[in-house]
Amino acid sequence: MQWILPDGASTFAGDIDFLYYVILVITGIAFLVVEVGLVWFAIKYRARPGRRATYTHGSLRAELVWTAIPAVTVVVLGLMSGGVWNHVKGRHSAPAEALPYRVLAKQFEWHVTHPGPDGQLDTPDDFTIRNQLHMPVDRAVVVHLTAEDVIHSFFVPAFRVKQDAVPGMEIPVWFEATKAGRYELACAELCGLGHYRMGAEVMVHAADEFGSWTAAQAAARTQ
Ligand SMILES: [Cu+2]
Known part of the structure; x- marks a missing residue:
């Protein structure tokens, strides 16, 4: 399949393209969620005559969630990438008969x-x-x-x-x-x-x- 990347022609292409598209989809979803939220909040909470600001000390639960989800995501991506990196670029990864x-x-x-x-x-x-x-x-x-x-x-x-x-x-x-x-x-x-x-x-x-x-x-x- 050719979408964004040129047709692959080496043994690395399958692994690298898979990781690339996984990361693209995850970051794409995050981008949409953040941008839609930004626009939504900007409209919903815009200044209006007579509306008073609310003071908050935050939410521990929300902070745990928005920290844990990205942390787990990048650790999983790191583990998935590590094996591929080692195969492609590891110090002694070149086959002896190359x-x-x-x-x-x-x-x-x-x-x-x-x-x-x-x-x-x-x-x-x-x-x-x-x-x-x-x-x-x-x-x-x-x-x-x-x-x-x-x-x-x-x-x-x-x-x-x-x-x-x-x-x-x-x-x-x-x-x-x-x-x-x-x-x-x-x-x-x-x-x-x-x-x-x-x-x-x-x-x-x-x-x-x-x-x-x-x-x-x-x-x-x-x-
Ligand atoms: Cu040059």
């Missing part, structure tokens, strides 16, 4: 180092492409993300993945695409005058096609 990439963000482009046919980084068959990340479908990949100059942010909306790229740090960010196709990769951190052109693409290939594409790229670069 295909490794290195992405260097700089003003104003992405340098994507692919692991090459051997599936490993820092070997002679690695190759680097500007503004394109090619990956196989249905396989976890882990991007070792860093930045050369200022803070950028690696954002693939269809995958529900967003991670700051910070100079001097190497941050792993993992995901697994569920549908072959072409997806937008954008910089989500205002990083300078050319920020608007830090658009790139993620190409998700079918598994066999990815193998032949990788082999062709590696061969072309060693000639």
Whole structure:
């Protein structure tokens, strides 16, 4: 279903979208209740000639209720989100067999180092492409993300993945695409005058096609 969010194309999309819509519905209901109450009270208790103000010391019961309901709600949302957060961003959450990439963000482009046919980084068959990340479908990949100059942010909306790229740090960010196709990769951190052109693409290939594409790229670069 596509409503507000773009179609999801990673294994994270289901969990993240569910939480997003749960929070949207809860905050939407709270918004309506508060705004309708505000307008209702403003009209009902407006100033009228001869009407005297009433003094009150409040109501303990009302205060307990309006404190307890939001408290329980945010604790439940926190518990629901915690597991998803840990799965997506936990320190050791990337699967061990994930295909490794290195992405260097700089003003104003992405340098994507692919692991090459051997599936490993820092070997002679690695190759680097500007503004394109090619990956196989249905396989976890882990991007070792860093930045050369200022803070950028690696954002693939269809995958529900967003991670700051910070100079001097190497941050792993993992995901697994569920549908072959072409997806937008954008910089989500205002990083300078050319920020608007830090658009790139993620190409998700079918598994066999990815193998032949990788082999062709590696061969072309060693000639
Ligand atoms: Cu940027």
